[in-house]
Amino acid sequence: MSAVLEISGLTVDIPVAAGDLHAVRGIDFSVDKGETLCIVGESGCGKSLTSLSIMGLLPKRAKINADKMQFTGTDLLSLKERELAAIRGNRMAMIFQEPMTSLNPAYTIGNQLMEPYLRHKKSSDKEARERAIYLLERVGITAAASRLSQYPHQLSGGLRQRVMIAMALMCDPELIIADEPTTALDVTIQAQILHLLAELRNEFNSALILITHDLGVVARVADKVAVMYAGKIVEAGTVEEIFNQPLHPYTQGLINCIPVPGKTARGSRLGSIPGIVPTLIGDIKGCSFRNRCGFAHDACDTNDPFHTLNPGRGYRCTLDVPACEANAKELASA
Template sequence: MNKPLLSVRDLRVDLNTRSGVLHAVRGISFDVAPGETLCIVGESGCGKSMTSLALMDLLPRVARRSAGGITFDGQDLTRRRIAGRLRGRRMAMIFQEPMTALNPAFTIGDQMVEAYLYHVGGTRAQAVERAAQMLEKVGIGSARSRLSQYPHQLSGGLRQRVMIAMALITDPELLIADEPTTALDVTIQAQILRLLKDLQKELGLAIILITHDLGLVSRIAERVVVMYAGAIVEEGSAAEIFDRPAHPYTRALIDCIPQPGRTERGAHLGTIAGVVPSLIGPQEGCAFRDRCPVAQPRCASDIPTQQAGSHRWVCIHGGRA
């Protein structure tokens, strides 16, 4: 892989709750190269969104972030002054739920112009012109008139396009998209996905896509990180992950989705027995062991890192690699 644009080492996020400390993210590490698409996948509650918020230093007050290192283009993101300077300018984020991510009290134009003036500067006229250009770039017609509209006047698909335009208005190098197709119908999902791919090719963006939709991952990802219970259980190229999944959790996830040409009509889809373990309190051993069909006694106390090939690894004792 090329020199990383973003490098994350031993990232942890803990939240104080009435029941104890919840370990939402437990020591994950990964890199993102310039222009690369990395997808982080896993069930709801596995720590995907907390990871994205930790990278942008936007965690809630009850959360504590620690890391062995988080660097963007060689700059230390654990230092808040540096993170604040890069956030929104060179690193941008599309948040979940386009229906609620925009402020309903301000027009689309006001929100886009504010972002541009804060991070880039210039005159208001220049900011308005840039906002209109970005709306056109993401496929919104009559861009000038759209700037005077409020979020409630737009459909869900248009609001998501506005969110993408707002994120890209400052020409960032890294885009973090947290469930960018949530609450959108499948036709609009496909349009948003195609838009992201086209913009990435045109602008040279690196993209971190946070999702639980493996169908979406298979169409856009170059590399995939699989998370379970706050930890990474497998990482590799998209082709490796889908063709030769090594971790039992990854295999179970893939078995849960219909695959064209492989899943027979009327056949039962796979399921994952059991429930996700609590992340409150000390964590020992493999969090997936109680749901794993190949678990061994040592999984209760030890988590190995087993190489499964070049630029790929998987945490596993049993099963095939």
């Protein structure tokens, strides 16, 4: 089966006063129909810029490059703005992190929901309206028909995010990108929204890229995981592989930080990874994680190899698999 989205060697550079900020430093991934890829990483690791670059929504001054950036066989980088706009909101759609501010306060929910459908499907108002009502019901909003005439400020954050999801689904996209869709929501609502996303991905059989910093989210919905650190993918694999056999010390650290009921002692300090992310301005020689890594040695100063174990499974480290597994045991028992 051919991938919905296939990316290799993607870089995003942003010129700043001190030079070029290499926000994304050559990443590869692909996502298939009906598959959920989670991109995990902390703030500033380049995961949001990655998603924006796929949508072609990067700020104008950002420079984007890739060896390959294919969406269902079309090279996205060669498209003109007008051609890209015809795909955006139609065949690929995006759900953003901030439901409170992502809807225009001046227009009704109905107006904003119907907009992409009217634009891309050249449908009648009636059809678009029916589609909007159907999807609002589908995302679990009661009294859907009457919601169409409501304004964003009349809805709660959770409802607004449901509206954003319905809006993304309007044109039945092949690819949905959700950039931290639950970060701004209450914990109880988070679970509902995640459950909904997973359910809808199955129903509409689209590919889903979920960007998050929350490993709990990853464990619940992901098929594949890519862990990003300082603009690079440091580990990739299926969700089972990542949780059962984390190889990169950063992934291992992240998993160790998750408090486990019964296991994490009451009142004990929550886990953390000491240190901060290196500056992304200019080149980084060697491994970018070495200053926070307990297992760093001399080779890390110069080398930063990516080992591909099998297609879709790999990690970036100077150590071999047995050594990495031993590190994982040591970290977990610490």
